[in-house]
Amino acid sequence: MFKKQILFVMGVSGSGKSTIGKLLADKLNIPFFDGDSFHAEANVKKMSEGHPLNDDDRQGWLERLNEVGIENLSTGAVIVCSALKQKYRTTLGHNLENKHQFIYLEGSFELIDARLNKRKNHYMPKGLLKSQFEILETPIEALSVSIDQSPDEIVNEILEKL
Template sequence: MSKAPIFYVMGVSGCGKSTIGKLLAQEFDIPFFDGDDYHPEANVKKMAAGNPLNDDDRQGWLERLNTLSIEHKDRGLVIACSALKKAYREILREHVTSQVAFIYLSGTFEEISERLLQRKSHFMPAGLLQSQFDALEVPSDAITVSILQNPETIVTEVIGIYKTKKP
């Protein structure tokens, strides 16, 4: 029997993690979790004030998301999470490595900046986008898809690649 999938849909703010994550969760009939919902209040306030998070700010948050994966490892799940650095992705996959697939939603600063300008009611101000691109370590082991496609096409592409590269 194959192991239940644990998907982390990753990328900078505004790339479409939640949209793609929800669709992917529907396709696999597994729960979806938005990593933003697990940030401690101090992190949310810091970002809302226009200050980027540092590694120390993210540590507990990443550990909590990893715990969420462990709690759902039998059924599987999808988590939308920036996972910008390789070290963050290592924390996220602890104790569930063989089940984890990272889905990297790739886009340029200009493409994503335009999206953020359209977005309302999110604590992450568009001004912090550059700090996310600065921190981003593009993964070499992720399923990488362009954000320039419609969400359904992205999910179809992700599923096709996943089925050929199951962790």
């Protein structure tokens, strides 16, 4: 039985956050929110030009995603976002009354780079992958799942661990 909570599906670009997040939300019959759709236009423009966001760029975005979590506490929700640093995860979990869980989609640079080479029509240039791995602070508190398996296998593993 799923305990109503906010599930943050996190990881670097290309790790499968949106795919896994949608599947997980469908299986749990809870709302799905893609963090990318909450970025300010200036952030999307900056990333599409190949420039990584800095902490100041991300702050309002992280606060908005936290608000989405708070707004959906009664039903539970899946929110996907990179959440690469501990301080980002702290902002995301603020006032969620410990009713949230981070799910870290873990994969090697080589595996994810190969995936990004196949991706089309995404605003995040694959050149930014290196910068994401450089700032990634591997979460200790998260439920970690290897992405070196099928999406259904990943979701099943998450459901077992929840």
